[in-house]
Amino acid sequence: MTQVIALLRPVHDARAAGRPRVTTVDRVARSGDRCATIAPPRLQDRDSTLSAAEQYPLCKKEGRGSTRIMQPILMLFWNLCLLRTGPEHVPTAGFFVGLVVAVNLIVSTLVALSAPVEPTFMQALSIPVVAAAVLAGASWLVLRANELTHRFTATFTALIGVDAIITAISWPMLVMTRPTMEAPSTLLDWVLILGQLALVFWWVTVAGFIFARALSARLPQGIAIAVFVTLASLMVTGAVVPLAPSA
Numbered sequence: 001m002t003q004v005i006a007l008l009r010p011v012h013d014a015r016a017a018g019r020p021r022v023t024t025v026d027r028v029a030r031s032g033d034r035c036a037t038i039a040p041p042r043l044q045d046r047d048s049t050l051s052a053a054e055q056y057p058l059c060k061k062e063g064r065g066s067t068r069i070m071q072p073i074l075m076l077f078w079n080l081c082l083l084r085t086g087p088e089h090v091p092t093a094g095f096f097v098g099l100v101v102a103v104n105l106i107v108s109t110l111v112a113l114s115a116p117v118e119p120t121f122m123q124a125l126s127i128p129v130v131a132a133a134v135l136a137g138a139s140w141l142v143l144r145a146n147e148l149t150h151r152f153t154a155t156f157t158a159l160i161g162v163d164a165i166i167t168a169i170s171w172p173m174l175v176m177t178r179p180t181m182e183a184p185s186t187l188l189d190w191v192l193i194l195g196q197l198a199l200v201f202w203w204v205t206v207a208g209f210i211f212a213r214a215l216s217a218r219l220p221q222g223i224a225i226a227v228f229v230t231l232a233s234l235m236v237t238g239a240v241v242p243l244a245p246s247a
Helices: 003-015 070-081 093-112 120-144 149-176 189-215 218-240
Strands: 024-027 038-039 061-062 066-068
Touching: 024 189, 070 149, 070 189, 070 218, 093 120, 093 149, 120 149, 120 189, 189 218
Parallel strands: none
Antiparallel strands: 024 038, 061 066
């Protein structure tokens, strides 16, 4: 979502001239399923009689070893967006993390290419790469300061996954945004501006929720961290990939 804000900023500038304690996530591989499931067992009782695959199935077996994994994955990240589940339920298998990052980069690049500032392909690709790098670095530093780096993979995967969903939702609004220096004059202009602001608020709230769960902190603390990370991402992205406003 930060890359969408970075893409819209030149246009807007021209116009203006209690949570429960989070437990460690564990990867549990099920033989024959070719997918991973995650369970958040208690820190003092990691050997539960109920297997992680039975508690939090990420895939459902059908036929001869075939699996349907996409729908549960989408529901997992959608529930994160709705604050219904936390990052402790996100798989940390290397393939899964790489897949989520790849989907985020593809979605973000396609959305960036539709921006009113008309970036080049390299700019559109560089923006989500830089934003993801800043998000990863900031997340690691925050967790490192609290001696919780073992939660980094699940936290970063959760953040990058919900970012892909919210960025995809912003796509129609970005396409309809007029690449002009004129102030908003129509009802559609105001609807698009309010919609974009709502998505930014949504992203900050969800990111704050994820940080709060990862740090075993309160939601306001998580939101404060999310605001800081978002501002840092905007500053670094704007410095590394400058975009000129459309005339």
